[in-house]
Amino acid sequence: EVQLVQSGTEVRKPGESLRISCKASGYSFTTYWIGWVRQMPGKGLEWMGIISPGDSQTKYSPSFQDQVTISADKSISTAYLQWNRLKASDTAMYYCARHNDGPDYWGQGTLVTVSS
C-alpha cells in the first residue's frame, strides 16, 4: 500500500528557517517524481514543484522558485520542503504527493503557521 506520511504541525516566526518532511512507503521511491502542493487558508491548490529522487532533478513553479528548496534522501525514502526565511504569507497547509503524470497519492498535509 502506497503511503506518504508527513511531519507534524509547525509554528514559526517570520525570518526563521524550516524543513518539513514526507516519508514514502509501499513503492520504489526512486521510480516516481514526488512534489509539494500549497493550500493557503480557504484557497485552492497551488503546484510548487517536484523532485526526481533518483537523480535529484527538480522542476519548480516560477512562483516558488528561489522561495523554497525541494530535496530528497533516497536512502530513507523521504522528501523535504525547506524555507530559509519564512514570511507570514507562507502560512498554509502543505501537501506532498507522488507524481505519476500528476499527483496520484497524497500525504495528509503539514500545517505551517508563521506569526510573530
Added chain:
Amino acid sequence: DIQMTQSPSSLSASVGDKVTITCRASQSVSRYLKWYQQKPGKAPKLLIYAVSTLQSGVPLRFSGSEFGTDFTLTISSLQPEDFATYYCHQSYIPPYTFGQGTTLQIK
C-alpha cells in the same frame, strides 16, 4: 504557464442530480488531465486520470471527457458524500497547474 479555468466556481445541487464541471486549458494538455475531490480538512483524492480513466475504487457515477481543450467532470447522480470541492490539474508542461476549484454545495 498553462492556465486551467474551471467553471462554475460554485454549484448548488440536490441528491440525485446530474452535474457537470468544466475545465478549459489555455493550450493543449494532451491527455495529461486529472480530476481531484477534496473534502474540508482532508487531502485531495484522485478521481480521474488521463482525462477519462477512473482511479481504482472511484464510483462509476463519476466520468470524465474532453472536447479539444475543454474537459468535463460529470457526476451522474449526486450522493451525499459527493458534496466537496473539485479540482482539475494538467501535468503536460511544467509548471503543472490546477484549476481554481469548484465547490459543490447541497441545495
